[in-house]
Structures are given as structure tokens and as C-alpha cells.
Amino acid sequence: MNELLPFVIIGITTGSVYGLAAMGLVLTYKTSGIFNFAHGSIAALAAYAFYDLNVLRGLPWPVALLLVVVVLPPLLALVMERIATRLADATATMKIVATVGLQLAITSALLAHYGSEGLPFPAFLPVETVSLLGIEVGIDQLVSTGIAATGALAFYLFFRRSRLGVRMRAVVDDPDLLSLSGTGPVAVRRSAWLIGTWFAAISGLLLAPQIGLDALLLTLLVVQAYGAAAVGLFRNLPATYAGGLLIGLLTALATKFVVGSETLAGLPPAIPFLVLFVVLLVAGKRRLVEVGAQLRAPVSSPLLTPGATKVVVLVTLVVALAIPLVVGAKVPVYSNALVFVLIFASLHLLVHTSGQASLAHAGLVAVGAASFSHLAVGAGLPWLVAVLLAGVIAVPVGMLVAVPAIRLSGLFLALGTFGFGLLLERVAYRTDFMFGTTSTLEATRPAGFASDTVFYYVLLGFAVAGGLVVAVVNRSRLGRLLRAMADSPTTLTTLGLGVNVTRVTVFAISAFLAGVAGSLYASQSLSATGTPFSAYNSLVWLAVLVLFAMARSAAPVLAALFVAVAPAYGGGEAMVDWMPVFFGLGALLVALHQAGARRSGDAQDADARDIGSRADERIGGGSAAAERLAEVTAANTARNGSGAPDGARLRIGASR
Amino acid sequence: MRTGLRVDGLTIRFGGLTAVNSVTLDAPQGRVTGLIGPNGAGKTTTFNACSGLLRPSAGTVSLFDQDVTGASAAARARRGLGRTFQRMDLFDSLTVEQNIALGLEARLARGHPIKQLVSSRADRKAVRAATEEALELCELGELRREPAGALSTGQRRRVDLGRVLAGGFSMLLLDEPSSGLDTAETVRFGQLVSRVVAERGCGVLLVEHDMALVMAICDYLYVLDFGELIFEGTPDEVRGSDAVRAAYLGSEAA
Numbered sequence: 048m049n050e051l052l053p054f055v056i057i058g059i060t061t062g063s064v065y066g067l068a069a070m071g072l073v074l075t076y077k078t079s080g081i082f083n084f085a086h087g088s089i090a091a092l093a094a095y096a097f098y099d100l101n102v103l104r105g106l107p108w109p110v111a112l113l114l115v116v117v118v119l120p121p122l123l124a125l126v127m128e129r130i131a132t133r134l135a136d137a138t139a140t141m142k143i144v145a146t147v148g149l150q151l152a153i154t155s156a157l158l159a160h161y162g163s164e165g166l167p168f169p170a171f172l173p174v175e176t177v178s179l180l181g182i183e184v185g186i187d188q189l190v191s192t193g194i195a196a197t198g199a200l201a202f203y204l205f206f207r208r209s210r211l212g213v214r215m216r217a218v219v220d221d222p223d224l225l226s227l228s229g230t231g232p233v234a235v236r237r238s239a240w241l242i243g244t245w246f247a248a249i250s251g252l253l254l255a256p257q258i259g260l261d262a263l264l265l266t267l268l269v270v271q272a273y274g275a276a277a278v279g280l281f282r283n284l285p286a287t288y289a290g291g292l293l294i295g296l297l298t299a300l301a302t303k304f305v306v307g308s309e310t311l312a313g314l315p316p317a318i319p320f321l322v323l324f325v326v327l328l329v330a331g332k333r334r335l336v337e338v339g340a341q342l343r344a345p346v347s348s349p350l351l352t353p354g355a356t357k358v359v360v361l362v363t364l365v366v367a368l369a370i371p372l373v374v375g376a377k378v379p380v381y382s383n384a385l386v387f388v389l390i391f392a393s394l395h396l397l398v399h400t401s402g403q404a405s406l407a408h409a410g411l412v413a414v415g416a417a418s419f420s421h422l423a424v425g426a427g428l429p430w431l432v433a434v435l436l437a438g439v440i441a442v443p444v445g446m447l448v449a450v451p452a453i454r455l456s457g458l459f460l461a462l463g464t465f466g467f468g469l470l471l472e473r474v475a476y477r478t479d480f481m482f483g484t485t486s487t488l489e490a491t492r493p494a495g496f497a498s499d500t501v502f503y504y505v506l507l508g509f510a511v512a513g514g515l516v517v518a519v520v521n522r523s524r525l526g527r528l529l530r531a532m533a534d535s536p537t538t539l540t541t542l543g544l545g546v547n548v549t550r551v552t553v554f555a556i557s558a559f560l561a562g563v564a565g566s567l568y569a570s571q572s573l574s575a576t577g578t579p580f581s582a583y584n585s586l587v588w589l590a591v592l593v594l595f596a597m598a599r600s601a602a603p604v605l606a607a608l609f610v611a612v613a614p615a616y617g618g619g620e621a622m623v624d625w626m627p628v629f630f631g632l633g634a635l636l637v638a639l640h641q642a643g644a645r646r647s648g649d650a651q652d653a654d655a656r657d658i659g660s661r662a663d664e665r666i667g668g669g670s671a672a673a674e675r676l677a678e679v680t681a682a683n684t685a686r687n688g689s690g691a692p693d694g695a696r697l698r699i700g701a702s703r
Numbered sequence: 704m705r706t707g708l709r710v711d712g713l714t715i716r717f718g719g720l721t722a723v724n725s726v727t728l729d730a731p732q733g734r735v736t737g738l739i740g741p742n743g744a745g746k747t748t749t750f751n752a753c754s755g756l757l758r759p760s761a762g763t764v765s766l767f768d769q770d771v772t773g774a775s776a777a778a779r780a781r782r783g784l785g786r787t788f789q790r791m792d793l794f795d796s797l798t799v800e801q802n803i804a805l806g807l808e809a810r811l812a813r814g815h816p817i818k819q820l821v822s823s824r825a826d827r828k829a830v831r832a833a834t835e836e837a838l839e840l841c842e843l844g845e846l847r848r849e850p851a852g853a854l855s856t857g858q859r860r861r862v863d864l865g866r867v868l869a870g871g872f873s874m875l876l877l878d879e880p881s882s883g884l885d886t887a888e889t890v891r892f893g894q895l896v897s898r899v900v901a902e903r904g905c906g907v908l909l910v911e912h913d914m915a916l917v918m919a920i921c922d923y924l925y926v927l928d929f930g931e932l933i934f935e936g937t938p939d940e941v942r943g944s945d946a947v948r949a950a951y952l953g954s955e956a957a
Binding site for chain 2: 527530534549
């Protein structure tokens with residue numbers, strides 16, 4: 048027992064911080080209906096702000112702390128409240144994309160500005176240890192647990208007892224009712240966001256001394272709060288805090304138990320995502336009720352006429368064929384872009400055609416890349432066979448991702464798939480099934496097609512084939528079923544369709560394309576590694592794809608050009624670093640724009656419906672109608688031969 | 704009279720609230736059966752239990768003499784039960800024609816991965832024929848290429864109805880099909896339902912607030928109030944019932 052105690056203490060220390068972060072997350076989600084994927088980057092932002100003020104600008108730590116804790120959160124909260132309110136009218140996918148974009152923008156900006164190397168974080172709390180139950184415990188650990196626990200408890204009491212807390216709960220229940228009673232929901236939402244960002248900032252400041260200053264790590268650490276939020280079913284605050292403790296404890300204890308195992312080394316940091324994934328799956332749709340209205344995607348008419356589309360496709364093809372003749376040494380850049388066309392086409396099928404936001408896509412591509420290397424280099428299979436088989440191997444993994452799609456939809460599907468992607472990255476990437484502990488595998492190009500220029504044309508062939516597959520799927524019965532499913536799965540069910548089969552099928556097709564794309568990626572770069580396929584990149588890809596959503600079917604091509612080609616021209620390293628910031632902000636703006644467009648569209652709709660409404664003449668309705676119905680009645684009477692006099696039948700209707 | 708949909712002792716509770724209490728009703732084929740009652744009486748809840756979107760707390764639902772209480776919504780649809788929705792759940796991004804075609808296509812595709820992917824020649828032919836017929840019945844020919852999301856309420860009602868008509872269901876559950884229609888549209892709608900029932904011999908269970916329409920086209924009525932069946936009978940008998948008058952029609956009809 049004694050050797051476990053240190054791990055228990057670490058678990059409680061980190062767990063209570065996760066709990067605090069998760070409570071902030073749940074509070075803002077409940078009051079605004081927006082699940083803030085940027086919660087973790089707010090934590091990272093706070094930690095970097097402290098570092099900047101304290102270390103780079105030399106302010107004494109209490110002053111820096113004061114600025115970060117007192118000045119920063121209200122500013123962020125104001126922005127977040129504005130964003131969240133505007134997003135209330137967005138579709139489920141756009142709500143997700145917006146804050147994913149924000150997270151991307153903040154975290155990438157931190158990475159670009161301060162560099163991706165971890166920086167030493169000033170230990171502002173005393174690091175001496177005291178003896179507690181025979182264990183040496185750092186004072187900083189005690190203090191941070193204390194702060195987190197006090198914060199959580201104080202907030203809980205405030206939420207249950209104070210007037211503002213009661214109003215917050217009212218907003219959660221029914222914002223319209225609250226505004227009727229004379230309290231502005233805006234003010235309440237603003238305070239909720241203040242508390243939410245506050246908790247995020249504090250958890251960033253408490254976590255940074257323990258892990259150093261690393262924007263990605265800090266962001267992802269707070270992502271662990273998703274697991275805690277899931278334990279509280281995204282609504283129960285005490286259960287959320289308990290979930291944080293549970294995750295902290297499980298992670299710490301797992302660290303102890305996997306010591307010495309190379310294969311399982313990735314398990315402890317993956318535990319929060321395991322918890323997230325499992326809780327979401329077990330809870331299912333019935334217990335997970337999304338906050339906020341469920342809106343559908345706006346109706347869009349095709350951008351181009353069929354004829355114009357053909358011309359555009361033809362011109363694109365000619366340009367693509369000519370590229371190696373024009374760009375000289377930059378051919379590999381364009382080869383890369385072709386691989387990305389395939390990746391984005393497979394994601395497009397899920398996100399746009401079937402309306403399911405999947406955040407595990409990088410994992411599927413990674414499975415393809417690793418399988419390709421094992422098959423082509425390890426087993427010595429012919430190149431083409433290895434590429435196609437790698438696609439086939441990705442299919443069951445894709446079907447596994449479809450399991451949350453059956454159990455969940457909207458936000459919870461996104462969270463479930465994100466959890467799955469992180470789980471895959473943390474646990475599976477480093478095993479021998481995938482990239483192994485050396486994390487880099489060899490990959491080959493087909494004999495005779497190995498030169499950059501020739502291989503470009505091979506990739507072009509695959510990109511065109513992939514595009515054709517997607518086009519054929521879109522035009523097939525499945526395409527119609529998928530678009531219908533994006534609009535209303537329930538209706539499809541009542542018409543006799545097994546929608547779960549549809550979901551699994553589209554994930555399988557998408558996974559096959561993603562697996563092939565992974566093979567080609569490895570083949571193009573002559574090596575397979577997990578780095579380009581981090582779960583974080585799933586977020587980047589989704590954001591970029593949505594950025595070009597307006598271009599419809601052309602979105603995958605534009606997204607690929609943007610991701611792979613744009614950085615190669617102009618800006619150099621700095622440009623590459625800052626690109627994701629623009630992706631993120633762009634995705635946020637697209638989501639906000641779409642929400643704005645919806646709102647004005649809805650206003651017109653409402654007017655039109657008012658004119659058509661006749662709610663006031665329902666019972667005992669208009670006698671004009673009654674008269675004209677006589678005709679119908681006559682037909683009816685003749686049919687069933689009951690012979691009831693028409694007048695009698697219509698008396699109620701005409702009685703006014 | 705061939706059996707259609709039968710509901711026996713249906714009870715649905717949401718937590719402590721009993722929304723529908725021991726309701727028994729029979730909607731045979733070849734007839735229009737009405738289910739009426741004030742708002743909140745449990746009509747749509749009953750519908751949801753019939754079409755398989757809700758699990759009843761007690762009671763059974765049977766379709767053409769087969770117990771379907773435990774069957775999924777899709778399985779019931781494949782046995783011939785079609786329904787419309789009060790809020791007109793159209794596939795907004797598809798055209799009118801595609802919406803209507805899906806009424807039959809969804810059923811043909813079932814839960815079969817290959818059939819969902821591609822359609823056979825015979826399927827395509829059947830779908831085309833059913834779509835054309837439904838487009839004509841619902842007078843939607845001119846709107847066939849319009850996206851469903853761009854239609855007016857009255858047009859959307861017709862698409863919703865056309866979709867279940869194309870599906871060739873033997874039993875139709877229509878949930879407030881006339882709300883949002885103007886009087887002329889309501890009249891045409893009533894004629895259409897009567898015609899379809901006469902021609903196809905299918906059964907209709909109709910939830911409706913428009914009393915004139917209900918009285919005109921229904922053969923038999925069930926009256927719900929607070930989740931309980933308070934009366935059943937022919938339209939004449941319902942009109943003569945004091946209980947119905949008190950619960951539903953109020954002083955207006957007195």
C-alpha cells in the first residue's frame with residue numbers, strides 16, 4: 048500500500064485540477080450550449096501569459112499572477128460569450144468547428160510565437176516538501192490541490208445558494224423563461240463564461256509548473272477534462288469534479304502498473320480518453336442530451352451548372368497534368384497535395400455528405416501508412432497490392448469509429464471520435480502493429496515509378512480515382528441516403544432504412560480511402576511515421592475542410608492546396624508555423640458567418656409562416672372550408688355506404 | 704374489414720407522468736380512423752409508440768395481426784407502416800423528387816449494405832413509377848427539381864404526404880397533416896386522402912385538429928383526453944357525445 052501512496056497523491060493533485068477545469072467546461076456548455084474545445088488553449092494561454100510577464104518582462108510573480116488571474120479571464124470571457132451567443136444559431140457541426148478553430152488558433156499562435164520547445168515554467172509556489180502520512184509531499188502540490196478543491200467547492204456552493212447561481216441554473220433550464228422574468232440571460236451567460244475561463248486559466252497555471260511550458264501538452268492536458276465532463280454526463284458538476292479525481296487517480300496508478308512495459312507505456316496518458324470514449328459509448332443518446340437547439344444545415348443550391356462543373360474539372364485536370372513541367376524542383380510539394388486531396392475527399396464524405404463530424408480521421412490515415420509499410424517492406428508484397436490492402440485494413444478501424452456514430456450524434460460523436468483518435472495515437476501508434484517503438488518505418492515507391500515526377504502522375508491517378516469514388520457514391524443511392532441522413536435520420540428510420548448500416552458503410556468507405564491515402568503519404572515521403580497523423584491534426588484537417596465548405600465538392604482540392612502547397616511559397620518557416628492560426632480563425636469565421644446567415648434566413652421564414660398560419664381557426668374552423676368539404680364527404684359516404692347526411696357531418700365545423 | 708394497426712392497453716410513462724394510459728384502438732385497412740383530442744392529450748405520443756420511436760411502458764402494438772411491440776421503427780416500416788410528422792421532417796438538401804423517391808428507396812435499401820449502395824434495375828423502375836404517381840397525386844410535378852428546404856409550408860405538407868404515398872405503405876399514420884394549410888389546400892388534402900384510401904385500400908390513422916376535415920373524412924373516431932380514451936364511435940356519435948363536448952369542443956359546439 049505504501050508504495051502506492053505517492054501515486055495516489057499525484058493522482059489527487061492532478062485530478063483535482065482536471066476536475067476544476069472540467070467544471071468550468073461543463074458550466075459554460077450548460078449555460079451556452081457551446082462545448083468549448085478551446086478550453087485547454089485558454090489554460091495554455093494563461094500559463095504563457097504568466098511566463099511572458101514574469102520571466103520575459105521581469106514582473107514579480109504576484110503581480111504577474113494578479114494580471115493573469117484578474118485581468119485576462121474577463122477579457123476572454125467577453126469574447127467567448129459573444130462567440131457563443133452568435134453560434135447559438137449554427138448547426139451542430141459548425142458549433143464544433145468554431146471552437147475547434149479557436150483552439151487551433153490560440154494553441155498554434157502560442158507555438159508559433161514562443162516555439163514548440165517546452166520552456167521551463169517558473170515555480171512560483173514553494174517546492175519544499177513536508178511529510179504527510181509518511182510521504183514527502185511538495186508544498187506546491189498541496190497548495191494546488193487546495194486551490195482546486197476550494198475553487199470547486201466555493202463554486203458549487205455559489206451555484207446552489209447564491210442568487211446569481213440560481214439564475215445560472217435557470218439559464219441552463221430555460222433561457223427564454225428567464226428573460227421573461229426580467230433577468231437578462233446575457234449577464235448570466237457572461238458570468239458563466241467568466242467562471243469558466245477563470246477555472247481554465249487557474250488550471251493552466253497549476254499544471255504548468257509540473258509539466259513545463261508546452262502549448263500542445265497543456266492544451267491536451269485540459270482536454271483530459273473532457274473525460275471528467277463525460278463522467279458528469281456533461282451536466283452534473285459534483286460528478287464532474289469526482290470524474291476529474293477519478294481520472295487523475297487512474298492515470299497515476301496506471302503509470303505505476305505499466306512500468307517496464309514498452310507496449311503499454313502509452314496507456315497512462317491515454318486513460319482520460321479511454322474514460323471519455325467508454326462513458327460516451329455506455330451512456331448513449333438517451334442519457335446524453337445536447338444543450339441548445341438542434342438545427343439543420345442550411346439549404347444550398349449548386350454553385351455551378353453541370354456544364355460549368357465539367358469545364359472546371361477539365362481545366363483542373365489539365366493544370367494538374369502540366370504541373371510537373373512548370374514547377375521544377377517543387378514537384379514533391381504537389382505530390383503531397385495530391386495525397387491530401389484524397390485525405391480531404393474521404394473526410395468530406397463523412398463531414399459534408401453524411402453530416403457526421405469525425406475527429407479520428409488522422410488515426411485512420413496513420414493505420415493505412417503503418418500497414419502499407421508492414422505489407423510492402425515487411426512482407427514484400429507488390430506495391431499496388433500493399434496500397435489497396437492497407438486501405439482494406441483501415442476499414443475495420445473505421446467501422447470501430449462508426450460505433451460511436453451509432454450510439455451518438457453531433458457534439459458527442461465528435462468528442463467520442465476525438466477520444467478514439469487520441470487513444471489510438473497514445474496507445475497504438477507506438478506498438479509493433481503500427482510504427483513501433485522506433486516510430487519510423489521504411490516505405491517504398493513502385494519500381495519503375497520511383498522518380499518524383501513519375502510518382503506525381505501515379506498519385507494524380509489515385510487522386511482522380513478517389514474523386515471518382517466520392518462522385519459515384521454521391522450520385523448513388525447511398526449518396527442520397529447519406530444526405531437524407533444528414534437532414535433527418537429519424538425520418539429515414541420510419542421509412543424503413545437501417546440507418547446504422549448506412550453509418551457503418553460510409554465510415555468504411557471513408558476509412559478505405561483514408562487508408563489508401565496513408566499508404567501514398569508514406570510512399571511519397573519514403574517513410575511512415577506517426578507525427579503527421581497526430582490526433583491534433585484531425586482537428587486541423589476538419590477546420591481546413593470547413594474553411595472551404597462553401598466550395599462544396601471542390602473543397603477537398605482547395606483544402607489540399609492550402610495545406611500542402613501554400614506553405615511552400617512565401618514566408619518559409621514562420622509561414623508554416625502561423626498557417627494553423629489562420630486555419631483556426633478562418634474556420635471560426637466561417638462558422639460565425641453561417642450562423643449569421645441562418646439567423647437572417649430564419650427571420651424571413653418565420654414571417655412567411657405567420658402569414659400562412661391559421662392556428663386561430665383550428666377548432667370549429669372556417670365554414671368556407673366546411674362547405675367545400677361537402678364534396679369530399681359525398682365521396683366518403685359513397686365509399687363506406689354509411690349514408691350519414693352531409694349536413695349533419697359538417698354541423699360542428701359550421702356551427703359558428 | 705382487414706386488420707391494420709391495433710393498439711392494446713397502450714401505456715406510456717415519462718418518469719412519473721403517465722402520458723398515455725391504457726389506450727386500445729383499432730385502425731383497419733380501407734378506412735380512415737381519426738385520433739382526436741385537445742393539445743397534450745397524448746396523440747403524438749401514441750403515434751410515436753405505434754411507429755416504434757417510443758417504447759411503451761405497457762401494452763402491445765400489432766400490425767396486420769402480428770405483434771410488433773418490440774420491433775424497431777425501420778422493421779415496422781418494412782412491414783408496411785408509414786408515417787408523416789407534424790413538423791414535416793423533410794430532407795431539406797434534397798429535391799422534391801428525391802424526397803419522394805426516398806419514401807420507397809429507404810424501404811428497398813432496408814438494412815442491407817449492398818442494397819444501400821446500389822439499386823437494381825427493377826428497383827429503379829419501381830421507384831420511378833412510385834415517384835411519378837406520388838408527384839401527380841400530390842400535384843408536385845412542377846416543383847420536382849426544387850430543393851425541399853425552399854418550399855412553403857403547404858408544399859412541404861404535400862411532399863411529406865407524397866413521400867409516404869410513394870412508399871406504398873398499407874397503413875399510414877398522418878400527424879396533423881392539415882396544420883399550416885389554407886382552407887383550399889385542406890379541402891384538396893381531404894379529397895386526396897379519401898381517394899388514396901379508396902383506390903389502394905390502405906388504412907389511415909389520422910391525428911388532426913381541423914374538425915371539419917376530421918368529420919368529413921373519418922369513418923371512426925377515438926377521442927383522447929389527458930392520455931385516456933374518453934370516447935369512441937362514428938363521427939355522428941362523437942358529435943352527439945356530451946363527454947367529448949365537455950373535454951374538447953367546449954362551449955363552442957354547444
